[in-house]
Amino acid sequence: MPQSIPATLRDQTLSLLASGAVTSRSDLVDALRVAPSTVSAVVRRLIEEGVLEEEGVGRSTGGRRPRILRLRETEGVLAVAELGGKHARVGLCGAGGALRGTEEVPIDIAAGPEKVFGVVTETFARIQGSVAPGQTLRGVGVALPGPVEFPGGRIVGPARMPGWSGIDPGRFLSGAFGGGAGMPVIVDNDAKAAAIGEHVVRDQQPGDMIYIKAGTGIGACLVSGGQIFRGGRGLSGDVTHVRVADSGERQCSCGSRGCLETVASGAALARQLGSPDMNMRDIMVAVGDGDPTVVTMVRQAGRLLGVALTGLVNFLNPSAVVIGGALSSLDVYVAATRGMLYEGCLPSMTQSLTIEASVAGPDAALIGLGHLLRSSVS
Numbered sequence: 001m002p003q004s005i006p007a008t009l010r011d012q013t014l015s016l017l018a019s020g021a022v023t024s025r026s027d028l029v030d031a032l033r034v035a036p037s038t039v040s041a042v043v044r045r046l047i048e049e050g051v052l053e054e055e056g057v058g059r060s061t062g063g064r065r066p067r068i069l070r071l072r073e074t075e076g077v078l079a080v081a082e083l084g085g086k087h088a089r090v091g092l093c094g095a096g097g098a099l100r101g102t103e104e105v106p107i108d109i110a111a112g113p114e115k116v117f118g119v120v121t122e123t124f125a126r127i128q129g130s131v132a133p134g135q136t137l138r139g140v141g142v143a144l145p146g147p148v149e150f151p152g153g154r155i156v157g158p159a160r161m162p163g164w165s166g167i168d169p170g171r172f173l174s175g176a177f178g179g180g181a182g183m184p185v186i187v188d189n190d191a192k193a194a195a196i197g198e199h200v201v202r203d204q205q206p207g208d209m210i211y212i213k214a215g216t217g218i219g220a221c222l223v224s225g226g227q228i229f230r231g232g233r234g235l236s237g238d239v240t241h242v243r244v245a246d247s248g249e250r251q252c253s254c255g256s257r258g259c260l261e262t263v264a265s266g267a268a269l270a271r272q273l274g275s276p277d278m279n280m281r282d283i284m285v286a287v288g289d290g291d292p293t294v295v296t297m298v299r300q301a302g303r304l305l306g307v308a309l310t311g312l313v314n315f316l317n318p319s320a321v322v323i324g325g326a327l328s329s330l331d332v333y334v335a336a337t338r339g340m341l342y343e344g345c346l347p348s349m350t351q352s353l354t355i356e357a358s359v360a361g362p363d364a365a366l367i368g369l370g371h372l373l374r375s376s377v378s
């Protein structure tokens with residue numbers, strides 16, 4: 001009789017194997033912290049499903065040599081893309097979700113979905129031509145820099161995406177990629193996709209994680225029990241429009257005043273540096289040059305992010321606050337956020353709290369989309 005196994009255990013097992021973090025049943029026992037009999041049941045079920053195979057001889061650690069577990073190569077590829085205001089990062093994943101190739105291309109998100117997805121499909125075709133020619137497309141995932149409704153994937157009042165409000169990107173994507181009605185299409189917010197990517201790269205550690213995507217704007221996502229916390233309409237995590245003290249009451253892109261975005265984002269730093277059209281790379285260069293005025297600005301931006309997160313940390317008591325996005329490569333920004341959290345939170349909250357920069361890096365959202373899609377195509 002085939003035994004049913006919990007979906008999360010199945011998912012964790014597949015992710016651990018896909019990432020290469022585990023290669024045997026005993027590795028799985030250690031990584032999942034479950035009984036060997038549970039691992040045996042999961043492995044047996046996945047082998048019966050044809051998803052997994054067990055063969056060969058692994059590293060000997062004395063005693064019986066472990067057999068190697070590996071995912072069966074599934075035919076086909078997944079297209080994934082993360083859109084920013086001026087750039088798109090496009091990637092190709094194997095059907096198992098592992099990222100196999102990426103390319104960054106310039107776009108203008110304000111040009112609207114038709115033009116932007118045209119660039120994305122062209123870029124994907126180029127990547128596929130070099131890493132997986134002739135393979136069937138089995139799913140498409142896109143991460144957008146604005147609030148995305150869940151389920152449904154509609155964009156809701158995006159401040160930086162004129163012409164996108166209320167459109168159904170899933171429909172556009174199916175058309176643009178020539179997928180049939182049955183092809184899985186996932187549309188998610190960029191911070192949510194990146195948070196899941198970070199969770200996967202961190203070997204799906206247990207515990208609750210607040211992930212911050214600090215780029216032109218500031219997005220956030222809570223990952224709890226391995227799942228994205230979405231909230232009632234799917235719009236959770238929009239810290240960029242949280243009002244913060246000491247913000248100078250500047251007008252925000254959302255129409256309100258004094259939002260975190262006006263003081264702690266890449267857009268705010270560009271404005272403070274005197275050229276609002278500066279991109280994130282220009283800001284990195286200015287900080288890298290060590291100009292004390294610029295470093296002070298970045299430190300203050302990081303501190304204000306910390307102010308906005310203090311209440312969240314006290315309320316949620318997470319195990320980790322992870323800062324991703326372009327600004328996370330600036331040590332001074334991450335250190336200032338950390339300092340403010342230590343200063344503003346209850347000591348009992350920060351005692352075992354990890355506050356650090358992302359380990360998944362710029363591919364976090366693409367890795368997350370591959371992971372989310374894998375579950376819907378396998």
Ligand SMILES: [Zn+2]
Pocket residue numbers: 240241242252253254255256257259261
């Ligand atoms: Zn705002």
